[in-house]
Amino acid sequence: MFLARTATDVNVVIRHDDLSRDMSRYLAERIRAALRVHVWNNCEVCELRGDERLEEVVVRNVRTDERRSLRATALFVLIGSEPHTRWLEGPVELDERGFIMTGVGLGGAAMFQTSTDGVFAIGDVRSGSVKRVASAVGDGAVAVRLVYEHLVRAGRR
Ligand SMILES: Cc1cc2nc3c(=O)[nH]c(=O)nc-3n(C[C@H](O)[C@H](O)[C@H](O)COP(=O)(O)OP(=O)(O)OC[C@H]3O[C@@H](n4cnc5c(N)ncnc54)[C@H](O)[C@@H]3O)c2cc1C
Structure with a gap:
């Protein structure tokens, strides 16, 4: 459009x-x-x-x-999406398409927590996210709070 x-x-x-x-x-x-x-x-x-x-x-x-x-004088290619997450493979659990699994067995309060304690994932790269700007921004706002709480628990704040 x-x-x-x-x-x-x-x-x-x-x-x-x-x-x-x-x-x-x-x-x-x-x-x-x-x-x-x-x-x-x-x-x-x-x-x-x-x-x-x-x-x-x-x-x-x-x-x-x-x-x-x-x-045509120009071509714009948009074929699906592939997350650049292979470098995380191992320590951080990914789904079958490479999106980062979060909140696994951790309950709602830690919904952006990955399988590695203290590592959070938000926005499009998160498995199951809705791929919209507003939700990515919202995820980010919650994750900041989760990072802070993690640092407090770890005695670093
Ligand atoms: C063509 C198109 C149209 C869209 N239209 C809409 C729309 O109308 N409304 C809507 O709500 N959403 C729309 N979206 C979706 C929206 O753009 C995304 O949901 C949103 O940008 C997700 O934000 P994000 O921060 O999770 O990811 P991104 O915006 O993709 O940001 C991720 C950032 O991380 C960087 N990055 C990646 N790997 C690394 C690394 N290893 N180290 C450091 N940085 C890294 C990337 O370069 C990028 O800057 C559209 C998307 C596309 C592609």
Whole structure:
């Protein structure tokens, strides 16, 4: 929606057929209603063409294998999310996708506590979090308190 304010056309390529599956419904509805935004369901980018710069993006329908060339001068890639947490593996318990497990067996008061005492995780990187700005900020405010309490318990405050 932001790009559609200035771009002539915005093509959104998604590999499944339900725009609202991975985003807020209100936003999916705004995208569908926007005249300059074109959504290509069940498609993936398979080729980029151009001499000095990007000129065309070729998209392939993953169900029919049909290919279509879209004129484009810029490409913005957003394919899922992968947390950069492998360096924590071992001391800190991660879920199967690499998000940090918190509050395991610790009760509500320690909901941001990881499997290592004194290490807290908040925001998008936390397993099960809602991936929204307001909740990440809220998590942070609570975690500051939890860190403080941890330091008091450890006799360091
Ligand atoms: C395209 C897009 C649109 C979005 N739109 C909305 C929206 O409309 N409304 C909404 O509420 N949310 C939206 N979100 C989600 C929102 O951006 C996130 O929920 C929020 O930014 C999470 O905050 P965070 O602090 O947990 O993580 P981040 O904002 O990702 O911050 C994590 C930071 O940690 C840094 N970092 C990573 N690894 C390390 C390391 N090893 N050492 C030091 N630093 C490190 C990263 O560089 C980054 O700066 C959107 C996200 C995207 C990608």
